[in-house]
Amino acid sequence: MIDTAAVAQYVRARRTDVEAALATLLPLPPDCPAVVADAMRYSVTAPGKRLRPVLCLASAEAVGGTTAAALSAACAIELIHTYSLVHDDLPAMDDDSMRRGRPTLHVVAGEGMAILAGDGLLTEAFHVLSAIDGDPSRVLRAIRLIAAAAGPNGMVGGQAIDLACVTPDPQGRTAPPLDGAGLAAMHARKTGMLIRASAAAGALLGGGTDAHVAAIDAAAAEFGLAFQIVDDILDVEGDPAQLGKSTGKDAAAGKPTYPALYGVDQSRSMADACIARAADTLNAAGMTDTWLLGIGRWIVDRHN
Amino acid sequence: MIDTAAVAQYVRARRTDVEAALATLLPLPPDCPAVVADAMRYSVTAPGKRLRPVLCLASAEAVGGTTAAALSAACAIELIHTYSLVHDDLPAMDDDSMRRGRPTLHVVAGEGMAILAGDGLLTEAFHVLSAIDGDPSRVLRAIRLIAAAAGPNGMVGGQAIDLACVTPDPQGRTAPPLDGAGLAAMHARKTGMLIRASAAAGALLGGGTDAHVAAIDAAAAEFGLAFQIVDDILDVEGDPAQLGKSTGKDAAAGKPTYPALYGVDQSRSMADACIARAADTLNAAGMTDTWLLGIGRWIVDRHN
Numbered sequence: 001m002i003d004t005a006a007v008a009q010y011v012r013a014r015r016t017d018v019e020a021a022l023a024t025l026l027p028l029p030p031d032c033p034a035v036v037a038d039a040m041r042y043s044v045t046a047p048g049k050r051l052r053p054v055l056c057l058a059s060a061e062a063v064g065g066t067t068a069a070a071l072s073a074a075c076a077i078e079l080i081h082t083y084s085l086v087h088d089d090l091p092a093m094d095d096d097s098m099r100r101g102r103p104t105l106h107v108v109a110g111e112g113m114a115i116l117a118g119d120g121l122l123t124e125a126f127h128v129l130s131a132i133d134g135d136p137s138r139v140l141r142a143i144r145l146i147a148a149a150a151g152p153n154g155m156v157g158g159q160a161i162d163l164a165c166v167t168p169d170p171q172g173r174t175a176p177p178l179d180g181a182g183l184a185a186m187h188a189r190k191t192g193m194l195i196r197a198s199a200a201a202g203a204l205l206g207g208g209t210d211a212h213v214a215a216i217d218a219a220a221a222e223f224g225l226a227f228q229i230v231d232d233i234l235d236v237e238g239d240p241a242q243l244g245k246s247t248g249k250d251a252a253a254g255k256p257t258y259p260a261l262y263g264v265d266q267s268r269s270m271a272d273a274c275i276a277r278a279a280d281t282l283n284a285a286g287m288t289d290t291w292l293l294g295i296g297r298w299i300v301d302r303h304n
Numbered sequence: 305m306i307d308t309a310a311v312a313q314y315v316r317a318r319r320t321d322v323e324a325a326l327a328t329l330l331p332l333p334p335d336c337p338a339v340v341a342d343a344m345r346y347s348v349t350a351p352g353k354r355l356r357p358v359l360c361l362a363s364a365e366a367v368g369g370t371t372a373a374a375l376s377a378a379c380a381i382e383l384i385h386t387y388s389l390v391h392d393d394l395p396a397m398d399d400d401s402m403r404r405g406r407p408t409l410h411v412v413a414g415e416g417m418a419i420l421a422g423d424g425l426l427t428e429a430f431h432v433l434s435a436i437d438g439d440p441s442r443v444l445r446a447i448r449l450i451a452a453a454a455g456p457n458g459m460v461g462g463q464a465i466d467l468a469c470v471t472p473d474p475q476g477r478t479a480p481p482l483d484g485a486g487l488a489a490m491h492a493r494k495t496g497m498l499i500r501a502s503a504a505a506g507a508l509l510g511g512g513t514d515a516h517v518a519a520i521d522a523a524a525a526e527f528g529l530a531f532q533i534v535d536d537i538l539d540v541e542g543d544p545a546q547l548g549k550s551t552g553k554d555a556a557a558g559k560p561t562y563p564a565l566y567g568v569d570q571s572r573s574m575a576d577a578c579i580a581r582a583a584d585t586l587n588a589a590g591m592t593d594t595w596l597l598g599i600g601r602w603i604v605d606r607h608n
Contacts, residue, residue, distance in 0.1 A: 032456045033493075035479070036464035040456060087423060092415035110473045111396035115419065116464050119391060120456035122423065126430045127451035136440035143447065147431035152336045152344060152424035160340035160420050169414045175339070189337075 004301070007294030011054055017067065018053040019045075021075050025128060027120075039109045039117035040124070044082050046100035047244070049304070052195060053078045055223070055295055056202035059216050062282075062290035065206020072132045073142055073201045076125040080150050081194065083121035084159070086114055093163060094249070101244035122150075134205055142201040149197035158190025166255060183256045184225070191231075192224035199223075199292075215285030216292070219278035223296050226274035229267050230300055232257040236264065243304045271300045308605070311598030315358055321371065322357040323349075325379050329432060331424075343413045343421035344428070347386050350404035351548070353608070355531070356499060357382045359599055360506035363520050366586075366594035369510020376436045377446055377505045380429040384454050385498065387425035388463070390418055397467060398553070405548035426454075438509055446505040453501035462494025470559060487560045488529070495535075496528035503527075503596075519589030520596070523582035527600045530578035533571050534604055536561040540568065546608045575604045 022044055027037050053074035060070035067074075089096040089104040090111060097107050106114035129146065132139045148154060161182075164175040178186055199220035203213040234243060235250050236259045250257050258267040275296045282292060326348055331341050357378030364374035371378075393400040393408040394415060401411050410418035433450065436443045452458060465486075468479040482490060503524035507517040538547060539554050540563045554561050562571040579600045586596060 027456045033461045033465050033468075035468045036456050036461055039464075083423075087419055090416075090419065092419060108474060110471065112394075112467045112471055113464065113473065115391055115394065115396060116460050116467065118423075119387075119426065120460040120464075122426055123451055123455035123460060127448065127455055130444050130448035130451055136444050139444060140434050140440050144431060144434035147427055147434055151427035151431055152331045152340050156420050156424040156427060157337045157340055160343075160417065160424075161337050163416045163420065164337075164339045167414065167416055169417065170412060 002294045002297050004294070004297065007291065007298055010058075010291050011295065011298060014054045014057050014067070015050045017057070017071065018050050018074055018078060021071050022078060025072075025075055027124065035113065036116055036120055039105060039113050040120050042102075042108065043086050043105050043117065044079065044121070046102050048078075048082075048100055049302070050078060051227070051295075051299065052081050052198040055195065055220065055292075056198040058291045058295055059199040059202030059208075059220075060206030062216060062287050062292050063203045063206045063208030063212045065203075065208070069134060069207070070202040070205045072128050073146070073205055074198070076128040077146065077194065077198045077201070079121045079125040079128070080146070080155075083118040083125070084150075084155060084194075086118040086121070088159060090114060093159075093167075096245065096249070098245050132205070138204055138207075142204050145204075146194075146197045146201055149193035154189050154193035154197075155191075158186050158188070158193075161186045162190060162255070178256045180256075180261050183258070183261065187225070187228040188221075191228050192221060195224035195227060196220040212285060212287065215281055215287065219281045219292060219296070222274040222278040222281070223299055226271040226296065227299050229258045229271040229274070230302065232259055233264055233267055233271075234302075234304070238303065275300055306598050306601050308598070308601065311595065311602055314362075314595050315599065315602060318358045318361050318371070319354045321361070321375065322354050322378055322382060325375050326382060329376075329379055331428065339413075339417065340420055340424055343409060343417050344424050346406075346412065347390050347409050347421065348383065348425070350406050352382075352386075352404055353606070354382060355599075355603065356385050356502040359499065359524065359527070359596075360502040362595045362599055363503040363506030363512075363524075364510030366520060366591050366596050367507045367510045367512030367516045369507075369512070373438060373511070374506040374509045376432050377450070377509055378502070380432040381450065381498065381502045381505070383425045383429040383432070384450070384459075387422040387429075388454075388459060388498075390422040390425070392463060394418060397463075397471075400549065400553070402549050436509070442508055442511075446508050449508075450498075450501045450505055453497035458493050458497035458501075459495070462490050462492070462497075465490045466494060466559070482560045484560075484565050487562075487565065491529070491532040492525075495532050496525060499528035499531060500524045516589060516591065519585050519591065523585045523596060523600070526578040526582040526585070527603055530575040530600065531603050533562045533575040533578070534606065536563055537568055537571055537575075538606075538608070542607065548608065579604055 056070050056074040057067040086105050088094050129143045168174045196217050200217040203216040240247050278296050360374050360378040361371040390409050392398050433447045472478045500521050504521040507520040539551050544551050582600050
C-alpha cells in the first residue's frame with residue numbers, strides 16, 4: 001500500500017533540493033553574458049514538477065546510494081528537459097505561448113535568444129555532468145546513456161517524428177499519421193528514453209549493480225509510458241490554469257493521442273497497468289523498500 | 305620556414321581521415337528516424353575546411369600522441385561546429401540561405417527540422433565524446449573543456465552578444481554597438497574558445513603534459529583571433545563562389561568587423577602578429593617540430 005501523503009512529502013523535499021542546486025549551478029555574469037544567463041534562468045526557474053531529477057535521486061537511494069551522488073546528474077537532466085521545452089515551444093515547432101504558467105521564452109526574449117538559451121542549457125548539462133566527482137568510468141557511462149536518450153536516436157528523434165507528422169516540409173510534404181504502435185514508438189523516444197535515463201543514471205551514480213540498474217531502467221520505461229498516457233488525458237480533461245499551459249492543442253492539431261485512439265477510460269487502465277508492471281519488476285529485483293513505486297503512482301494521479 | 309605545400313597535403317590527409325570517421329559515426333535508421341538522420345548528414349557532409357578537427361589531430365601529434373587517440377574528439381567538435389552553423393543560419397538568427405556552397409538546412413528541411421537537427425548534432429557530439437576509449441579522467445577533462453567552450457560562457461554566449469547587437473528583442477531593444485575591445489571579447493567566445501578547446505582536447509587525449517596542453521591552448525587562442533580577423537577580411541574581399549556563402553553581410557547588418565575598425569591592411573598585420581606570437585609560445589614550450597604553426601599560417605592565407 002502506497003502512502004501517497006508520504007510520497008508527496010518526499011517528492012517536495014527532493015524537488016526543493018534540486019531547485020536549490022539548479023539555482024547555484026546556472027551560469028552568471030561576468031562569465032556568462034547577462035542576456036543569455038537571464039534567458040536560461042527564466043526557463044529553468046519556472047515552477048515545474050521536476051519529475052526527472054526527483055526520479056534520478058530516488059533511483060540513487062533505491063540502490064543504497066546517496067542523493068548527493070546523483071544531484072548534479074539530476075540537475076543536468078532537468079537542464080536538458082528545460083531546453084527541450086524551450087525549443088519545442090518555438091513558432092517553428094509547437095508554437096506555444098504559455099508554459100509552466102508563464103509566457104514562453106521566445107515571447108519574452110525573442111526567437112533567436114530562445115534558440116540560443118536552449119542550446120546553452122543543453123551544452124551546460126554536459127558541462128555539469130563532466131564535473132561530477134565520482135568514479136570516472138561510471139560518470140562516463142552516465143553521460144553516455146543520457147546523451148543517447150536525449151539525442152537523435154532518442155528525444156530529438158521522437159520530436160522529429162512528431163514534427164514531420166504535423167508540419168509540412170518546404171516541399172509541402174507531411175508524414176502519414178501514426179497508428180497506435182507508431183504513437184508508442186514516438187513517445188518512447190520523445191519522453192520515455194530521458195525518463196529511463198534519469199532513473200538509470202541515478203542508479204548508476206548511486207553505485208548500483210548492473211542488475212539493479214537494469215531493473216530500474218525497465219521500471220522507468222513503464223513510468224515513461226504512463227506519464228505520456230496521463231499527459232494525453234490531461235490535454236483532454238485537464239485544467240489549463242492548473243497545468244500552466246493551454247489544453248486541447250494535440251486534438252486541434254490532429255495529433256494522435258491515447259484518448260483519441262483508446263478512449264479516456266481504457267487509457268487510464270493502460271497507465272495503471274504500467275505501474276503494476278513496474279512494481280513486479282522492482283519486486284523481482286528485490287527493491288521493495290523504495291520511493292520509486294510511489295513516484296510511479298504520483299505520475300498517474302497528478303493533475304498537472 | 306613553413307613548407308606550405310607540405311602543410312596543405314597534411315591538412316588534406318587529416319581532413320580525409322575526419323570525413324571518413326564522420327560518415328561512419330553519424331546516426332542511421334532504424335536507430336535514428338530517417339528525417340532527422342538525413343538532415344544531420346546533409347549539413348555535416350557539406351564540404352568544409354574542417355579546421356577544428358584538423359587542429360585537434362595535429363595537437364595530439366604535437367605532444368607525441370596518435371591521431372587515433374583524438375579522432376573521436378575531432379569528429380565531435382566538428383559536429384558541434386556544424387550545429388552552430390545550422391542554428392546561426394536560421395531566420396531568427398543570421399537568416400542565411402547559403403552555406404558551404406549549398407542551400408542552408410532550414411531552406412531544404414524547414415525551420416523546425418533544422419532546429420532539431422542542430423540539437424541532434426550537439427547532443428550526438430557528447431555521445432561520441434563519452435564513448436572515447438582512453439583514460440577516463442582525461443576523457444572527462446576533454447568533455448569538460450569542450451562543453452565549457454561551446455556553452456553559454458563560450459560560443460553560445462558569443463553568439464548571444466552578437467545577436468543582441470543586431471536583432472531587437474520583443475521590447476524593441478538592441479544592445480549598443482561593440483567597440484574594438486567588445487568585438488574581440490565577443491569573438492573570443494564565439495569562435496575563439498572552441499578553436500582553443502579543439503587544440504587543447506587533442507593535446508590532452510594525445511597524452512600531453514599540463515605544460516604542453518597550456519602552450520597549445522595559448523597558441524590556439526592566437527589562431528582563433530587570426531581566424532576571425534581573416535574571416536572578416538574575406539567578408540569584405542572574398543569571392544562568394546569560393547567561400548560558398550554570401551559576402552558583405554556583416555557590413556550591411558552594421559556589425560562591427562576588424563576591417564571596419566582598423567582597415568584591411570592593419571587587419572592583415574594583426575593576423576600575422578597572431579601567428580608570430582603562437583610561434584613564440586610553441587617554441588618556448590619546446591614544440592618546434594609540429595604541424596601546428598603551418599596550420600596557423602594556412603588559417604591566415606586561406607581564401608575560404
